[in-house]
Amino acid sequence: MSEPNATQPAFAHPSEEAFARILDYYGIEWQYEPDTFVLKQDSQGHTLEAFSPDFYLPQQDLYIELTTLRPKLIRHKNRKIRHLRELHPEINIKLFKRRNIRDLMIKYGIDEEARKILDREAQ
């Protein structure tokens, strides 16, 4: 968890902020995008592709990536995670897809976020 009352990071998506609040509530330490993993370099060592998982839970040694992308658009993210696992098999990472996030929001009564995801599904 970030320090109580500490300045919150600029979350890229409201569901990330909701997720961080849930972790805070249950006393789970977290960091927001603390690491960037290089996935692809050119011959000069310049980074061509990198990946920064959304959250890291130090006590669990677990990275969490949240995505609200539609299933059809998630291929790119899946590929990045698969590549990350190939390069760093020691890394523990979990992907929460939009349905996972929607169900999590429903479970914790965060209807506003769940509704947004449902609205996007209906589009």
Added chain:
Amino acid sequence: MSKKQTRYEWYPLEAYGELADGIQKVLIPADRIKSRVLAMGQAISEEYRGRRPLLVGVLKGVVPFMADLLRSITIPVEVDYMAVASYSAEARSNGMVRLEKDLSMPITGRHVLFVEDIIDTGLTLNYLLRSLRTRDPASLEVCVLFNKPQRRLIDIPMKYKGFDLPDLLVVGCGLDFRERYRNLPFVGLLKPEVFQNDVES
């Protein structure tokens, strides 16, 4: 004359009327759950013989499982309950988990078996186990009826486990959606329109 009924039969799905209307399909039938709970009770009876364990549950979802499990255990046990405020807007404003009901008996030196209906993220259980460990029980183990591993954030060692569930919105056997469906004796998959209608309203 009709044949004498010699074993307990659950009601058919249709008997649950409007509750049944919300169920897309039955994932785990009642008789499978009953058999599994019986086996868990037998295992607990063997392993805790002579230790008089204290079974601790968290209200309210655990009630049906706890009742069935207690009746499947053949050794002396005690039971106690805790209750935790749900993650409501009010609870969120307080910023941390609030115990609505603590245990009514001390657990220092006791063999505690924490009984849960379901573990998914592991967040609530992790919080409660941390709290109980500070009270110095002789042992502290976890018995869970349903496990949803896909959403696990906190690794929780489970000494006794009933079933793994897929990461879907399921109800029954204590599992609820907005406080409904807990009384179904089976685990059913909730129809998407049920939660869509509810969340949208």
